[in-house]
Amino acid sequence: MSKLLANDEAIVTAVRQPSIGNSARAYTERVRGGDMGALPAVLGLVVLCTVFALLRPTFLTPVNFANLFTQGGQITVIAMGLVFVLLLGEIDLSAGFASGVCAAVLAVTLTDMGMPWYVSVLAAILTGVLIGLVLGVLVAKLGIPSFIVTLAGFLAFQGVLLVLLEEGTNISIRDETILAIANRNLTPMLGWGLFLVGVGGYAAVQVVRSLKRSRRGLVADPASLIAARVGTMAVIAGLAVYVLNLERSRNPGLVSLTGVPIVVPIVLALLVVWTFVLRRTAFGRHIYAVGGNAEASRRAGINVDRIKISAFVICSGIAAIGGIIAASRGASVDPNTGGSQVLLYAVGAAVIGGTSLFGGKGRVMDAVLGGAVIAVIDNGMGLMGYGSSVKYIVTGSVLLLAAGVDALARRRAAAAGLR
Amino acid sequence: MNPVLEVRGIDKSFGPVQVLHDVTFAAYRGEITALVGDNGAGKSTLVKCIGGIYPIDAGDYLFDGEQVHVGGPRDAGELGIEIVYQDLALCDNLDIVQNMFLGRERRSGLVLDEATMEEMAQQTLTSLSVRTVKSIRQQVSSLSGGQRQTVAIAKAVLWNSKVVILDEPTAALGVAQTAQVLELVRRLADKGLAVVLISHNMNDVFAVSDRIAALYLGRMAAQVKTADVTHAQVVELITSGRSGDLGLTNGVST
Numbered sequence: 001m002s003k004l005l006a007n008d009e010a011i012v013t014a015v016r017q018p019s020i021g022n023s024a025r026a027y028t029e030r031v032r033g034g035d036m037g038a039l040p041a042v043l044g045l046v047v048l049c050t051v052f053a054l055l056r057p058t059f060l061t062p063v064n065f066a067n068l069f070t071q072g073g074q075i076t077v078i079a080m081g082l083v084f085v086l087l088l089g090e091i092d093l094s095a096g097f098a099s100g101v102c103a104a105v106l107a108v109t110l111t112d113m114g115m116p117w118y119v120s121v122l123a124a125i126l127t128g129v130l131i132g133l134v135l136g137v138l139v140a141k142l143g144i145p146s147f148i149v150t151l152a153g154f155l156a157f158q159g160v161l162l163v164l165l166e167e168g169t170n171i172s173i174r175d176e177t178i179l180a181i182a183n184r185n186l187t188p189m190l191g192w193g194l195f196l197v198g199v200g201g202y203a204a205v206q207v208v209r210s211l212k213r214s215r216r217g218l219v220a221d222p223a224s225l226i227a228a229r230v231g232t233m234a235v236i237a238g239l240a241v242y243v244l245n246l247e248r249s250r251n252p253g254l255v256s257l258t259g260v261p262i263v264v265p266i267v268l269a270l271l272v273v274w275t276f277v278l279r280r281t282a283f284g285r286h287i288y289a290v291g292g293n294a295e296a297s298r299r300a301g302i303n304v305d306r307i308k309i310s311a312f313v314i315c316s317g318i319a320a321i322g323g324i325i326a327a328s329r330g331a332s333v334d335p336n337t338g339g340s341q342v343l344l345y346a347v348g349a350a351v352i353g354g355t356s357l358f359g360g361k362g363r364v365m366d367a368v369l370g371g372a373v374i375a376v377i378d379n380g381m382g383l384m385g386y387g388s389s390v391k392y393i394v395t396g397s398v399l400l401l402a403a404g405v406d407a408l409a410r411r412r413a414a415a416a417g418l419r
Numbered sequence: 420m421n422p423v424l425e426v427r428g429i430d431k432s433f434g435p436v437q438v439l440h441d442v443t444f445a446a447y448r449g450e451i452t453a454l455v456g457d458n459g460a461g462k463s464t465l466v467k468c469i470g471g472i473y474p475i476d477a478g479d480y481l482f483d484g485e486q487v488h489v490g491g492p493r494d495a496g497e498l499g500i501e502i503v504y505q506d507l508a509l510c511d512n513l514d515i516v517q518n519m520f521l522g523r524e525r526r527s528g529l530v531l532d533e534a535t536m537e538e539m540a541q542q543t544l545t546s547l548s549v550r551t552v553k554s555i556r557q558q559v560s561s562l563s564g565g566q567r568q569t570v571a572i573a574k575a576v577l578w579n580s581k582v583v584i585l586d587e588p589t590a591a592l593g594v595a596q597t598a599q600v601l602e603l604v605r606r607l608a609d610k611g612l613a614v615v616l617i618s619h620n621m622n623d624v625f626a627v628s629d630r631i632a633a634l635y636l637g638r639m640a641a642q643v644k645t646a647d648v649t650h651a652q653v654v655e656l657i658t659s660g661r662s663g664d665l666g667l668t669n670g671v672s673t
Contacts, residue, residue, distance in 0.1 A: 216534050219556075280531055282524040285513075289521055292510035299472065299508045300522030301493040360512035413560070 020225050038354045040405055041369040044398075045376060052380035059383055062248040065240075066261055068375050070182045073263040074099070074326040075342065076371030079349035080270055080364050081318030084311040086350055087278075087291040089359025090139065090146035093343060094131075094153030098316045099323030100338025101157050102128045104164035106324055107171040107333040110178065117177040121324060128320030129313050131157070136312030140305040146312075154343070162335055172332040181266065182329035185259030188245040194265055195241045203230040263325060267368065270318065274364040287311060291359035322346075341392065348399035349374050356406050373398070421484055422447050423613045424469070424500065424582045429478035431461075431468055438464045442478070442639045444632055446582055446613040451604065453624040453645070454617045456634030457657055462617050463505075465634065466584055470502040471495040496523070498582075501575035505586040509567060511560040515552060516540045518559055519574040543577045544569075547603060565596030572603055576612065583607055584615040589623055601627050621650055635660030640667050 031039060052059040078095050085092045092098075106124040109115045115123075131153070138149045162168060173179060186194065206226045213220035241260060249257035278284035289297040290307045298304050319338075326342075327333050351357060352373050353366025377398060381391045422445035431439040439461050446452045456462050467473045469480075471489040480487055482498050489495050495502075509518050516533075519540045525532040540555050549569050552562070559567060568588055575583045585604060589597040605627050608614045618624050624631060625645065632642040633656035640660045648665075655662035 213534055216538065218534055218537055281529060282526060282531060285517060285524060285531065286522075288512060289510045289517075292512035293508065295506075296508035296510050297521070299470075299492055299502075299504065301491070301496060302522045360510070 020222075020228060023225060038366065038369050040402065041353045041366070041373055044352065044373050045369070048373065048376045048380060052376065052383065056380070056383040059380055062243050062246045063257075064379065064383070065243055066185075066248060068372070068379055069261045069264050069267075070329055071379055072371045072375030073182060073267060074322045074329065075345045075349055075374055076267055076368055077270060077322035077325060078319050078342065078346040079353070079367035079371050080274060081315035081322070082346055082350045083355050083362050083364055083367050084274075084278075084287065085146070085315045086347075086355050086357060087287050087359060087362050088308060088311050089291055089357075090308070090311070091150060091347070091357075092135065092146065092153075092312065092315050093150040094135065094157055095150075095315060095319040095322075095346060096338045096343030097154055097157035097161060098128060098131045098338070099319040099326065099342070100161045100333070100336075101131065101164065101323070102320035103323035103327040103333045103337045104161050104171070106178070106327055107173055108164055110175050111171050111173060117175045120175075120178075124324055125317055125320045128316040128318070128323075132313035132316030133309065135316065136309030139312065140308035158335075158339065161337070161339075165333065165335055168335050170332050170334045173327055178324065178328050179331060180262055180328070182261070182263050182325055183331075184262050185244075185257070186262060186265070188259055191241045191245055191260040194260065194268075195237055198268065199230065199234045199237060202233060206230065266321075266325070270321070271364055271368055274314075274318075278364060283307075283310070288360060291361075293360075341395065344399065345374050345378075345395065346371075348395065348402065351406060352398065352402040356410065357403060358406070358410060370402075420447055422481075423483060425479075425481040425484075426465075426469065426475075427479040427481070429465070429468060430476045431464055431473060432476055438637050439468070440637045442634070442637070444469075444639060444642065446615050447630070448581070448613050449608055449611050450629040451608045451614040451616055451627050452630040452632060452642075453628035454615055454632050454634065455619070455621075455624060455653065455657055459636075460634040460657075461637040462634055463586065466502060466586060466615070466617065469495070469584065470500065496578065499578070499580045500582045500584070501578060501580040502584045503568075503571045503575050503586060503588060505590065509559045509571060512558065514558050515555045515562075515570050518570060519543070519577055521574075523578070539577065540573070543573050547573055547576065547606060549573065549603075551599075563596075564591050565593075565599060568592065568596075568600050569603065572600070572607070576607060576610075580612065582613045582615065584617070586617045587619065588616070589618070589620065597623070621653065624653070625650060633657055633666075635667060638667055641665045 030037070049059075058064055078099055082092060082095055102124040105127045106120045109123050110117060110120040135146075135149055135153055138144050139146045165171060203226070206221070206229065210220045210226060244260045245258055247256060247258055249255050278287065286297065286302045286307050289300070289302060290304050294304050297307075323338055326337055330337065349370030350362065350367050351370065353368070353370030355362030355366045374395065377395055378391060381394060425445040427443045429439050429442040430437065442461070442465060444454075444465065454462055454465070464473065468475045471491045471494050474490070480489055487498060489498070510521065513521070516537050520536050525535050525539075537555065544552070544555065551566055551569065559570065562570065572583070572585070572588070588600050588604065592600060601623060604614060604616060608629075616624070616628060628645050630642060631645050631648065631653055633640040633653060635656065638660065640656045643665065652662040652665065656666050660667040
C-alpha cells in the first residue's frame with residue numbers, strides 16, 4: 001500500500017519547488033516546523049513490518065501479505081470517508097454502525113429479496129447517503145455538536161441493524177459478485193495491467209502538468225523530480241504486484257491462489273476519485289477552507305452548511321462501501337458488522353495517516369497509510385499469538401500516540417508560524 | 420462628482436438594540452473616505468450591512484446611482500464591493516493563491532485552473548508593487564501580519580472591484596509595516612478605486628484620506644472633506660457627535 005506514498009507526497013510538493021534538492025529541503029523544513037504529514041505513518045509502517053518480520057517470519061509470506069489487504073479494506077475505506085468529516089474539524093462516531101446498517105440493507109435485499117447485486121449495492125450506498133444527509137442536516141442546520149449527533153447515531157444504528165437482522169439473526173451472502181470483492185483475486189495479467197495503468201497514468205498526469213506549467217512560464221517540476229517520484233512508485237507497486245502474483249495456495253495442485261485481491265483496485269479507485277475531488281475541484285478546496293476558517297469561507301460566499309452536509313453524506317456513503325467489503329469478507333452480516341473496534345480503528349487510521357483532528361489538514365491518502373498501519377498491527381499481533389485484549393490495548397495506545405503527535409505538531413507549527 | 424457607493428437612511432437593529440439610526444454614507448471613485456467613530460459607534464455594523472453580511476432594516480442602497488438590493492456577500496461582490504475585515508478572513512491552511520481566489524475559483528470544466536489563478540494572483544501582486552512575499556504558493560500561516568494584510572488587500576482588488584473597504588488595516592502592525600500598508604491603500608485610490616478606510620488612528624486618517632465620515636452612537640455625525648477640518652474637530656465629532664456647526668444637534672443629524 002505504501003507504493004502510493006510517493007504519489008501523494010508529490011501532490012503536496014509539486015506546486016512549490018523546482019528541484020530535487022529544494023524539494024527535500026522544503027520537506028525537511030516542514031517536518032521540523034511540525035507539519036509531519038505522512039512521516040509518522042510511514043516510519044511506523046517500516047518499524048512495525050521489520051519487527052513483525054523478524055519475530056514471525058510468516059508475516060512476510062505472500063499469503064499474509066495478501067491477507068493484509070483484505071483485513072485492512074473495510075477500515076481503510078471507512079477512514080477515507082472520515083477524512084472528509086475530520087477535515088471540517090467534525091467527527092463521525094456513527095460511521096462504523098452506519099456501514100453495518102448499509103451492509104444489512106445489502107444482505108436483506110440480496111439474500112431475502114433476491115435482488116441482483118448491483119441493485120443491492122445501490123440500495124446500500126443510498127442508505128449511506130441518506131444517513132449522512134440526516135447527520136449533516138442535524139449538525140449544520142440545527143447546530144448540534146457532531147460528537148453528540150453521531151454518538152446518538154452510533155447507538156441508534158446499532159438498533160436499526162438489529163431490526164434489519166430481525167433481532168440478531170445472521171444473514172449469509174451467497175452472491176458470487178459480492179463475495180468476490182474480498183475473496184477473489186485479479187488474474188496475474190490483470191494485476192500487471194493495473195500496475196501499468198496506475199504507474200503510466202500517474203506519470204502522464206505529472207508530465208502533462210509540468211509541461212503545461214512551464215509553457216506558461218510558471219514554476220514547474222523538473223524531469224528529474226518527476227522521474228524520481230514515478231520511479232519510486234513503480235518500484236514499490238511493481239514489488240507488491242509481483243509478490244501478490246506468487247502462488248500462495250498451500251496445495252497448488254488442487255487450487256491455485258494467485259493475484260492482486262479485488263479489494264485493492266476498489267480501494268485504489270476510491271483513492272484516486274476522492275483525491276481528485278479534494279485536490280482538483282472547487283468543492284474540495286472549499287472543504288479545506290471551511291476546515292481552516294469557517295467564518296472566512298462564509299464571507300467568501302461559500303455555503304458552509306452545504307459543505308458540512310455534503311461531507312457527512314460522503315462519509316456515510318463511503319462507509320456503505322466499507323460495509324459491503326465487510327459483508328463480502330465475512331460472507332454474512334451479523335449484529336456486530338461495523339461494530340466493536342471498526343470505528344475507532346477507522347478514526348485511528350485517518351489520524352495515524354496524518355489527518356488532523358482539529359480540521360483543515362488531511363488527505364484521502366492518509367486513510368490508506370493509516371489503514372495499513374492498523375492492519376499490520378492487527379495482523380502482526382495475531383501472528384504473535386496475542387489475544388484481543390492486547391490488540392485492543394496496543395491499537396488504543398497507537399491511536400492516542402497519533403492524536404498526541406497531531407496535537408504536539410500543531411503546537412509546534414503554531415510556534416514556527418507554519419499553521 | 421457622483422458617489423460610486425451610497426447608502427441613505429440605513430436603520431439596523433439586533434433584537435431590541437438599534438445599532439444604526441438613519442445613516443447616510445457615500446464613497447467616491449479615486450478617493451479614500453475614512454470612516455471614524457468610537458468603539459460601538461457602528462462602524463463595523465455599517466460595513467457589514469454594505470457588504471451584505473447583515474440585511475438592512477430600512478434605507479436605500481445605491482450603486483453608481485442605481486438602486487440595488489444586496490442580499491448577501493455574493494451580491495456585494497458582483498457589484499464590485501470588496502471588504503477586507505479586521506480579522507482578515509484568510510484560511511491559514513491554504514496558500515496565497517488559494518486564499519485570493521477563495522469562493523471564486525477559476526475552473527476549466529470540472530477542474531480548478533491553477534495555472535491561470537497563479538498568473539492572475541502574480542499580476543495583481545505585481546501591479547500593487549508587492550515584493551515582500553517569497554512565493555505565492557506559501558501557506559498563509561507562514562506570513563507576517565503586514566504580509567497577511569497585503570494578501571487580504573490584493574484579494575480585494577483582484578476582482579476589478581470598484582469599492583474596497585478596509586477595516587482597521589493597520590491596527591495590528593508596526594511602524595514600518597503600517598507605512599507600507601498605507602502606501603498600498605493610497606495606490607488603490609490612485610488606480611481609480613473608491614476606498615473606505617475604517618481607522619482609530621487619526622494620524623493614518625489625516626495622512627491618506629480625502630474625506631472623513633464620523634459616526635457617533637449609530638448616527639452619522641458628519642461627512643466632510645479632510646482638507647476642511649482639523650484634527651481637533653474630528654476628535655470632537657467622534658467623542659460628542661458635534662463640533663461647532665458640524666454634526667448632530669440633540670442627537671439628530673441636521
